[in-house]
Structures are given as structure tokens and as C-alpha cells.
Amino acid sequence: MTHAPQIKIPATYMRGGTSKGVFFRLQDLPAVAQVPGAARDALLLRVIGSPDPYGKQIDGMGGATSSTSKAVILSRATAPGHDVDYLFAQVSIDKAFVDWSGNCGNLSAAVGAFAIGAGLVDPARIPDSGIATVRIWQANIGKTIIAHVPITNREVQETGDFELDGVTFPAAEVQLEFLDPAAEEEGAGGSMFPTGQLVDDLDVPGIGTLKATMINAGIPTIFVDAAAIGYKGTELQEAINTDARALEMFETIRAHGAVRMGLIKHVDEAAKRQHTPKVAFVAAPSDYVSSSGKRVEAKDIDLHVRALSMGKLHHAMMGTAAVAIGTAAAIPGTLVNLAAGGGERTAVRFGHPSGTLRVGAQATQENGEWHVKKAIMSRSARVLMEGWVRVPSDSF
Structure with a gap:
């Protein structure tokens, strides 16, 4: 009897805000998973450890909560005026389902840092020390996020004294700007209030x-x-x-x-x-x-x-x-x-x-229509582990 070997895929496990997820560069995924579809979904489900009828995700990288059952795929920007394209996957815990319908604001805090470390941002845009402004295209919802990432000696600074409730340890502050955040949802006509009413x-x-x-x-x-x-x-x-x-x-x-x-x-x-x-x-x-x-x-x-x-x-x-x-x-x-x-x-x-x-x-x-130019908040992010994730080669 033959058994499928495991394959290994370059990946980084990161905390962003009060969430955690597995981060990939698009180019590092198996070719069949570099495009949207069933193979990509199956791969991410296996990486995270879903579907799990026990609800624990023991056989994967997920942490059995909505905050930790997540994956991110990044690539060099295809949208003009941006540094990186960011695609977010919310992976169901107990069902064979990956939801691509929205963004994760918490993991958005880690996108800039990962993009810099992964070589997806032009080195000329990284200061020796100070703040790197990373222009992120959020591909799920078609919106721009600006991440202000602290830099020390041309490397992302992750440690600091910024405290975020819901996160045990302090870290460096990352300020996020969500530009024109009203979601352009199918069926909602792009309106901030799809019913036309505030209440x-x-x-x-x-x-x-x-x-x-x-x-x-x-x-x-x-x-x-x-x-x-x-x-x-x-x-x-x-x-x-x-x-x-x-x-x-x-x-x-x-x-x-x-x-x-x-x-x-x-x-x-x-x-x-x-x-x-x-x-x-x-x-x-x-x-x-x-x-x-x-x-x-x-x-x-x-x-x-x-x-x-x-x-x-x-x-x-x-x-x-x-x-x-x-x-x-x-x-x-x-x-x-x-x-x-x-x-x-x-x-x-x-x-x-x-x-x-x-x-x-x-x-x-x-x-008579309400518009929001941008929303601003501060989060923090940190690399927890980097290397490879392994999955059975016949799982996607």
C-alpha cells in the first residue's frame, strides 16, 4: 500500500491585533493553489486543520476560534499606487468551507510587516529608521489600507510598549488607515447604509x-x-x-x-x-x-x-x-x-x-448620503514562527 508524502510550503505564523493566522506569499503556493478555486480552499483547510468535527483543529495550525482560524495570501501589488495585494481567508472550523467575503482588520496590522520581510515592498520605500508607509490593496473587498510600520535599522520593529487589550504582551504600535471603508458589497449597491436608513x-x-x-x-x-x-x-x-x-x-x-x-x-x-x-x-x-x-x-x-x-x-x-x-x-x-x-x-x-x-x-x-473618508486605529503585530507548513500531498 502506498501513502502520499507530505509536502512543505514556505509560511509564516503571525499575530496581528487580537488574531493569528498563517501567512503565505502567493508565489510560494503550489501552482494549482495560486489561483482561486477548490484546490486553494482544500489546501488552506488542511493547513488550518478543518473541517474538524471535534472543533479543536488539533491536526492543523488553527486555534479552534474564529480569531485563529485564518490564512493570508500576499503578492506584489497589481493595483496601481499600492505595494502589496492582500487576500484574506476565514476558514471554517467544523465545515469544509473557506469564506472569502470580507477582510480581517486585525491581521491587516501584520500585512505590512510581512510584506516588508518577504521582499514584497520596494526596498527604496523602507527608511533606515522611522516609519515605513505600506500601501495595501485589500483584494477581498477592493479597498485600500495604509499601514504605518515602525522600522529600526531597516528591519521591522516588533517589540515596544504599545498595549492592546486582548493581547497579553506589549509590542510596537502599527497605525492603520482604512480608506473609504464603506464596503462595496454585491447587492448592496455600494451604499454605506444599504437600506437607505440609519435605523x-x-x-x-x-x-x-x-x-x-x-x-x-x-x-x-x-x-x-x-x-x-x-x-x-x-x-x-x-x-x-x-x-x-x-x-x-x-x-x-x-x-x-x-x-x-x-x-x-x-x-x-x-x-x-x-x-x-x-x-x-x-x-x-x-x-x-x-x-x-x-x-x-x-x-x-x-x-x-x-x-x-x-x-x-x-x-x-x-x-x-x-x-x-x-x-x-x-x-x-x-x-x-x-x-x-x-x-x-x-x-x-x-x-x-x-x-x-x-x-x-x-x-x-x-x-443626503453619508461618506467616510477613512477610519483610523492602532494595533500591533509580531512574527510567531517562520519556516514551512506541511500538508499531505493528496489533500488538495
Whole structure:
């Protein structure tokens, strides 16, 4: 009996923000996986260790959470005026499915650093010391991200004293600018508010009619008030993720919101689109204790936000959802803006399960339509391991 040998593929395992993923250069992938399709999906599933009916991803690089079941493919830019093309894959844990429908804002923080180290950025654009500005084309959603990467002696500086709630150790700060972050989703007409309303009545069978702000910015997101679904907005993961009825409720809200946003035609399609849209709930600020035991006082935040990713409450906040939060907060009348106290604002600091995060956005209204020039936030990134990943040669 013959057995398929393993092959090895150059790869880097990186943390970006509060996520981790396996990073590849497009040119290093097997030829059949250098183009979109079933072979590429099968390869990434095997690398990450999915589908896993045990939900642990023991036989792969995934960490059994939405924050760690991710892959990134980078190549020299094909888009004019950019340094690198960035393609993000959200890999399902228990299903044979790779979702390409959105970006990962957290891993975006690692893209610039990886691109520099992998030789994908023109060396002439790298200073001896200072900040390298890396112009990233986010290929999933067709948007530009600007990463400001610290450089020391012509190498990426990864260590520093910047602290990010949800990440245990400090590191160097990477500032990200998400330009024109309103998502141009198929069926949504490129509008930031696909329904044309800042707040909608969303009918959800078995739950009722909920006030909802549905926005395409950073990533399509459905915001509802915490109190309307029986929460305070201070909940940690165990309060949601151990409650099967709660998770079913959020998935029902997500599916019906996706239909209203024009992202899918029928709620049954939501199962094949796990990464987008996100669903989140908001509340006015109050004191709470984060998952690390740190006390967060109401006076130190503008509002609470809790968000679900891939069917579970996120341990901190997805970077793309933070863009949606900052954008919605900058537009008077959205549920996010009202939870933060209303009025005009250019930045908010919100509480999430691991602590707090500040995000800024510049919003303007033109001919009755809202537009956001850019959203800004700081993250950090670090190489955890580099070398090769191995997969059975008959797995893709």
C-alpha cells in the first residue's frame, strides 16, 4: 500500500491585533493553489486543520476560534499606487468551507510587516529608521489600507510598549488607515447604509421587531441595542458562548439582517456566508470587569460593544468591526452613535470583553448620503514562527 508524502510550503505564523493566522506569499503556493478555486480552499483547510468535527483543529495550525482560524495570501501589488495585494481567508472550523467575503482588520496590522520581510515592498520605500508607509490593496473587498510600520535599522520593529487589550504582551504600535471603508458589497449597491436608513425595523421571526443599524463599513455589520435582546452590553464570552439559545438567536438576527442588507437572497444562504455580516449589540457606558480581571470604568469609555464572529462572541473586537463601530459612531442617529451619547464625534473609545479600544472616523454628508473618508486605529503585530507548513500531498 502506498501513502502520499507530505509536502512543505514556505509560511509564516503571525499575530496581528487580537488574531493569528498563517501567512503565505502567493508565489510560494503550489501552482494549482495560486489561483482561486477548490484546490486553494482544500489546501488552506488542511493547513488550518478543518473541517474538524471535534472543533479543536488539533491536526492543523488553527486555534479552534474564529480569531485563529485564518490564512493570508500576499503578492506584489497589481493595483496601481499600492505595494502589496492582500487576500484574506476565514476558514471554517467544523465545515469544509473557506469564506472569502470580507477582510480581517486585525491581521491587516501584520500585512505590512510581512510584506516588508518577504521582499514584497520596494526596498527604496523602507527608511533606515522611522516609519515605513505600506500601501495595501485589500483584494477581498477592493479597498485600500495604509499601514504605518515602525522600522529600526531597516528591519521591522516588533517589540515596544504599545498595549492592546486582548493581547497579553506589549509590542510596537502599527497605525492603520482604512480608506473609504464603506464596503462595496454585491447587492448592496455600494451604499454605506444599504437600506437607505440609519435605523431600521428588522423583523426577526421568533424574536420580534428590533431596531437595527445595518452598515457596510470595514465589514458589513448589524447593530442592535443590548437591552432589546435582554443584555446589558457588559457580557463576557461565557455568558453568550455557553448559551445555545442565545447563539441561535444571534444567528437568526444575522441571517435576516443579511437579507435586508442585500447580501443574500434567502436566510438559508447565511450558513454559506459565515464571515459576513457580523452582528453586534451596543449599550451606554457602565462599569464592568474585563476577561483579564481589569476593571473598566464608565467614565473611561463612550459605549459598550459586543460582537459575534463565526457564530461565537468575540474575545475582544474584530478590527473590521471596529471600523464599522467608529464609522457608525461618527454618524448622528445610528444606534452606535446614540449609545455613545449622540451628536457629532470623530472618535470613540468602546468597551469590549477584553478591555477598551479607540477608533476614529471622518464622516461627511453629501446630497443626503453619508461618506467616510477613512477610519483610523492602532494595533500591533509580531512574527510567531517562520519556516514551512506541511500538508499531505493528496489533500488538495
